Amino acid sequence: MTPSLLGRVRGCLSSPARCLSHLHCFGLQESGLRETVGQMLEEMQQNEWKVVYCDLLYADGSLKQLLISLGDALHLLRVRSTIHTIKDLVEALNHKLREDSCKGLIICLDHAESASSFTSSAINAFFDFPNFIDQENPLVRILTLGERSWQAINAANFTIGQIPVPEFYFPIMDKDDCISLLCEALPEIESSLVKFVVDAAYIHCISPNRLAKLVLRVHDEIEAASKTDKTPIRNLNFSAAFCRKAMAEMLGTNTVVLDAKKENARPKVEQQPDYLVMPVFQRYLLLASFCASNNAISTDKRFFIKHHGREKRSAKREIRLEEKAQLKDFDPKTADLQRIVAICYTLLKKHYDDGDVLTKIMDLNSLLNTLSCMNLVSRTSSASNLDQPRYKCLLSLDAAKQIARFGEDL
Numbered sequence: 001m002t003p004s005l006l007g008r009v010r011g012c013l014s015s016p017a018r019c020l021s022h023l024h025c026f027g028l029q030e031s032g033l034r035e036t037v038g039q040m041l042e043e044m045q046q047n048e049w050k051v052v053y054c055d056l057l058y059a060d061g062s063l064k065q066l067l068i069s070l071g072d073a074l075h076l077l078r079v080r081s082t083i084h085t086i087k088d089l090v091e092a093l094n095h096k097l098r099e100d101s102c103k104g105l106i107i108c109l110d111h112a113e114s115a116s117s118f119t120s121s122a123i124n125a126f127f128d129f130p131n132f133i134d135q136e137n138p139l140v141r142i143l144t145l146g147e148r149s150w151q152a153i154n155a156a157n158f159t160i161g162q163i164p165v166p167e168f169y170f171p172i173m174d175k176d177d178c179i180s181l182l183c184e185a186l187p188e189i190e191s192s193l194v195k196f197v198v199d200a201a202y203i204h205c206i207s208p209n210r211l212a213k214l215v216l217r218v219h220d221e222i223e224a225a226s227k228t229d230k231t232p233i234r235n236l237n238f239s240a241a242f243c244r245k246a247m248a249e250m251l252g253t254n255t256v257v258l259d260a261k262k263e264n265a266r267p268k269v270e271q272q273p274d275y276l277v278m279p280v281f282q283r284y285l286l287l288a289s290f291c292a293s294n295n296a297i298s299t300d301k302r303f304f305i306k307h308h309g310r311e312k313r314s315a316k317r318e319i320r321l322e323e324k325a326q327l328k329d330f331d332p333k334t335a336d337l338q339r340i341v342a343i344c345y346t347l348l349k350k351h352y353d354d355g356d357v358l359t360k361i362m363d364l365n366s367l368l369n370t371l372s373c374m375n376l377v378s379r380t381s382s383a384s385n386l387d388q389p390r391y392k393c394l395l396s397l398d399a400a401k402q403i404a405r406f407g408e409d410l
Helices: 003-013 033-046 063-074 086-099 112-117 120-132 150-156 175-185 191-201 208-228 236-250 280-294 297-304 315-327 337-349 357-361 364-373 397-408
Strands: 022-026 049-055 104-110 139-146 167-169 377-379 390-393
Touching: 003 022, 003 033, 003 167, 022 033, 033 049, 033 104, 033 139, 033 175, 033 208, 049 063, 063 086, 063 120, 086 120, 112 139, 112 150, 120 139, 175 191, 175 208, 191 208, 191 236, 208 236, 280 337, 280 364, 280 390, 280 397, 297 337, 337 364, 337 390, 364 377
Parallel strands: 022 139, 022 167, 049 104, 104 139
Antiparallel strands: 377 390
16 A cells, blocks of 8 residues: 555545545455545544544435434534434534534545435435535535445446546555554554464455454464463464464464464365265265276176175186186276166165165265266266166276275264
């Protein structure tokens, strides 16, 4: 954030030109617009300016409600019993400003986009009322804040005023600007702690308001720990534990905060494959499709039926089968959906008492579509073939074994 931007805003607000009654500042929430402008207005208050805050969003399109909230903020009810019209506001302000010894009055209105909820005549009358303040009274300025430019608000809704409004765009802060802003906003906290927390959390959150709350949270926890532990804790390595906990709770991340002495270190985050975090019954279906794609139909009886009868095999026959297996193409083959469902049903019966659990719980079409989107199963038949669809499992043997090891936990 360049100081020249705030200097231009401050210069327009304190300008003696009475025709300059309305200014607009806009930028995304992550730009720190409200925090930066708030600090500037606090400095102007110390320099004998009077500042009041209102919100167009809470007025909800009611000019009367906006005037009442503004009258409460300015304590105008002591001057006039009711503030329901623009005329009431002008008369009360003229009387109030004669008594107050200030350089001027700044009315800060947040959520400028909500101006579209007012009627065109009402909102134009409100923004035009500073021109009716007596010339001998101090200046009155209206400062609006929002995420869109005033020109965009006019183009999307209606024309507000006839004179172009000076606009100032606040870009998103980089990390250094954010650190500088928080050090000024939180003077009671050490700058080294502010820099450490922002360095750790900036990759996950760029909102100065949220980062300020995070810094305060870490600072409070360190202060609470210092009362119970007499060991020196004001070092960045010890602060990492508090920062990690606060980031996990406030930002929803389990990021490991780097050691202050090892800034170039990069912690390794182990993530489980998608097929290990999928629902239980989807794993069964994936294993069933693997068995159907990598085994011949003739082996189903021997693998999945308990009393299938015994086959007498001689030594010569075992040697011949082993030689055939070596020459066999081990690429997965296509399998009918009916066969995959039968194998899945058999596997489920081994772990669940309810034999009808497959039809009660599983939606085969949605599960297979999900597996297809994950590139674990491929449909080989045409989409128009609804009678006997065919699928091929693309899962590797190692992955299938890894899923099967979870069988005891399923």
